[in-house]
Amino acid sequence: GDSVTQMEGPVTLSEEAFLTINCTYTATGYPSLFWYVQYPGEGLQLLLKATKADDKGSNKGFEATYRKETTSFHLEKGSVQVSDSAVYFCALLNTNAGKSTFGDGTTLTVKP
């Protein structure tokens, strides 16, 4: 079945540091890939997406590239801010099944 493996956390960075959160997946077919962010006490917000190989999703300075050859979708940001502190989830969507499969989440804390 489908699965997503995310870099274990928590991750603590200083403001303006470079961020990478690794994500690899196993899936049949050609899933869409997503990064979601969850702030304390809130639901999931879609951060970025990619729907096919070599697509790059980007939003708010965050980027991730759909790498089919390495089955990866690593999240990066060049300069993190305190306001980026949250839990980040990598997910794949099996469009035929309507089912998203999520990684375990990575907690990011950015210190001033």
Add this chain to the structure above:
Amino acid sequence: EAGVTQSPTHLIKTRGQQATLRCSPISGHTSVYWYQQALGLGLQFLLWYDEGEERNRGNFPPRFSGRQFPNYSSELNVNALELEDSALYLCASSFFQGVSYEQYFGPGTRLTVT
């Protein structure tokens, strides 16, 4: 544009009771999905409704059920509540385009079973 809304925000029930959670999708979206986010278990897919019909179901017992109404809003019912049903229940919606679409999530309903 209003996002996905869920009610109630918090729900406290006793073991053995029934809980009903509600979700209103984004206007124009015809699909509704339910997920459970339980401590230590991560986010797990529960149900998918599209155009009023159940399209897929996750690995949950039959006491988890739901429905989708003609206005595309949805209801999740959990019967015979157990302590381990305590979780954040997230609803998502999408316009089902078949090949590529994204799911937009609501703020969730926090269910506590005592």
